[in-house]
Amino acid sequence: xxxxxxxxxxxxxxxxxxxxxxxxxxxxxxxxxxxxxxxxxxxxxxxxxxxxxxxxxxxxxxxxxxxxxxxxxxxxxxxxxxxxxxxxxxxxxxxxxxxxxxxxxxxxxxxxxxxxxxxxxxxxxxxxxxxxxxxxxxxxxxxxxxxxxxxxxxxxxxxxxxxxxxxxxxxxxxxxxxxxxxxxxxxxxxxxxxxxxxxxxxxxxxxxxxxxxxxxxxxxxxxxxxxxxxxxxxxxxxxx
Amino acid sequence: xxxxxxxxxxxxxxxxxxxxxxxxxxxxxxxxxxxxxxxxxxxxxxxxxxxxxxxxxxxxxxxxxxxxxxxxxxxxxxxxxxxxxxxxxxxxxxxxxxxxxxxxxxxxxxxxxxxxxxxxxxxxxxxxxxxxxxxxxxxxxxxxxxxxxxxxxxxxxxxxxxxxxxxxxxxxxxxxxxxxxxxxxxxxxxxxxxxxxxxxxxxxxxxxxxxxxxxxxxxxxxxxxxxxxxxxxxxxxxxxxxxxxxxxxxxxxxxxxxxxxxxxxxxxxxxxxxxxxxxxxxxxxxxxxxxxxxxxxxxxxxxxxxxxxxxxxxxxxxxxxxx
Numbered sequence: 366x367x368x369x370x371x372x373x374x375x376x377x378x379x380x381x382x383x384x385x386x387x388x389x390x391x392x393x394x395x396x397x398x399x400x401x402x403x404x405x406x407x408x409x410x411x412x413x414x415x416x417x418x419x420x421x422x423x424x425x426x427x428x429x430x431x432x433x434x435x436x437x438x439x440x441x442x443x444x445x446x447x448x449x450x451x452x453x454x455x456x457x458x459x460x461x462x463x464x465x466x467x468x469x470x471x472x473x474x475x476x477x478x479x480x481x482x483x484x485x486x487x488x489x490x491x492x493x494x495x496x497x498x499x500x501x502x503x504x505x506x507x508x509x510x511x512x513x514x515x516x517x518x519x520x521x522x523x524x525x526x527x528x529x530x531x532x533x534x535x536x537x538x539x540x541x542x543x544x545x546x547x548x549x550x551x552x553x554x555x556x557x558x559x560x561x562x563x564x565x566x567x568x569x570x571x572x573x574x575x576x577x578x579x580x581x582x583x584x585x586x587x588x589x590x591x592x593x594x595x596x597x598x599x600x601x602x603x604x605x
Numbered sequence: 606x607x608x609x610x611x612x613x614x615x616x617x618x619x620x621x622x623x624x625x626x627x628x629x630x631x632x633x634x635x636x637x638x639x640x641x642x643x644x645x646x647x648x649x650x651x652x653x654x655x656x657x658x659x660x661x662x663x664x665x666x667x668x669x670x671x672x673x674x675x676x677x678x679x680x681x682x683x684x685x686x687x688x689x690x691x692x693x694x695x696x697x698x699x700x701x702x703x704x705x706x707x708x709x710x711x712x713x714x715x716x717x718x719x720x721x722x723x724x725x726x727x728x729x730x731x732x733x734x735x736x737x738x739x740x741x742x743x744x745x746x747x748x749x750x751x752x753x754x755x756x757x758x759x760x761x762x763x764x765x766x767x768x769x770x771x772x773x774x775x776x777x778x779x780x781x782x783x784x785x786x787x788x789x790x791x792x793x794x795x796x797x798x799x800x801x802x803x804x805x806x807x808x809x810x811x812x813x814x815x816x817x818x819x820x821x822x823x824x825x826x827x828x829x830x831x832x833x834x835x836x837x838x839x840x841x842x843x844x845x846x847x848x849x850x851x852x853x854x855x856x857x858x859x860x861x862x863x864x865x866x867x868x869x870x871x872x873x874x875x876x877x878x879x880x881x882x883x884x885x886x887x888x889x890x891x892x893x894x895x896x897x898x899x900x901x902x903x904x905x906x907x908x909x910x911x912x913x914x915x916x917x918x919x920x921x922x923x924x925x926x927x928x
Contacts, residue, residue, distance in 0.1 A: 368710040376698035445694025450750065453660060453681060453688045454711045603664070 366460045373468035377434055386433065387476045391426035395419065395480050399487055409546040412571045419484035420499070420567040421543045426476030427507040428537070428560060431469040432514045432530050439465060439518025440526040443601060452602070462515055462598060469511040470504070477503050495570050502566040509559055509583050512590035519597035537561075559586045612674065613638055613758050613789045614659055619668035620813075621654055628654035630813035632668070636791060638757070641784045643800035644793040645910055646810035652793040653691060655810065656762050659791075660688055672758070680758075684713030687756035689747045691763050695735045702731040705749050712754030724782075725749035726775055740767030748776065752783065759783055761792040765799065777803055797907040807906070811914045812921075821906055828861070828909035831882035833889075835896030839871040844893045846871065853892055858884040862912070878904070878912070 377383055395418055402414035442448050451461050521529045541560030555561040562579035569575050614636040621629040629651045646652050657663045658670050661677030672680035680686050696704055709715040722728045725748045744767055751759055765773045784790050794800055800807050801821050809817035817824050839846035855863050859881025867873045879885040882901050
């Protein structure tokens, strides 16, 4: 099984599209946001723009990496018959999905690291503990979206999966505070958007303390998405 | 019935429907160790469905499927079965060596990568990206995945699709080597000459039913192995002219099928399919005929196959008519 996981990671890192969309794209957007807001610019509640967007672009890249890495590939590989071929090996059925999630988990790290590096260069100043805590929080949070990606990969056919992923991804980002902070009037609803909760994990570096509700909400989403993924996987296995 | 060690695979009264289509209809079949078995049938005959059931990719609606006396999954987990599927997609963004290595590593009785690459004849492709291969090359990579370990049974679904003639020959050489090593091989194909030259047992599947099961020679014999063709001219006697009686020809020994057409000048062209052409021709002369332009030709497996499936279709439509 480790062979499969290693190969999944290797092929994801080899894929140029992955690097473009999940590492380069959020990094460029981040640079753009910093210059648009100016060096001393702030967003709502007086949080520095470069610090706010460092988090939101890291989550943007991580969610993108995880959704496309799992949903698109699973959907395509179901269609091509690779998943059937794997079922003819001694690997347990879950190995394939676990391999995908492991590959996702590894590939979110560059997306987060590159944006953090730009942030540090641009003058985001955090204690070492907070840098590490933030990276860990964002890394762990990405597993929620890996589970969602697996579910979408088993739910959608290959010709539909790209638009489906894009729509889900963009809507969650739009109302999740990725490109602009969520206004007070929308916050009541945004709490049920996993991307919003994901961004809120960073509240402790914005002087907010550890966010209890977002952690609980993300845990609930993780359970929900995992259950959906498991159900859809079993349904798919029956259809061969 | 006991599931002794003599059974590689067993279908017992297995049926599987997709919606209203009966893909597999009451299939009973046992494969024994060391056999090389060809599975023939027109498109939609249920070949792929049967293989899916055999490999446990699908569950039968009724009946049981066993591999080595247990479930298909157990046989796969034990590393006793290797398979090459018709629609077996491959991983993208990986090299040939990497995907073959994966197959070798996860196989409980896996071989070394280099050995498997050589067996499948893809050593020179080892560093190529899987997504950059031609159809025939991809087929050989799939074959490599099927022989990545010491399997007792190898299942191949239309393995030579997309291969050109020389590659196809190489492929069957590799396949024969597997069979010579004592492995049981089951392959579905629509190239009948492959079945004829490689298999020692041929199964004909039609509309989800097994309608023939025997050696290639037996299948041909059943279909009427030879065709006797000749003309009867009225000038050659009353039997060929006014007294002509089809029933006499039909009664010739070995006759399986008869086709007579008459031209305006009274010349009849006769075609007989016969399971015993020698006796048939002798009896023809004995009955007072003078066949002109006599030809006795051997039927290929292909014609035998068409004959058998055609007969089955006729029988079924007659059954429908009676109902």
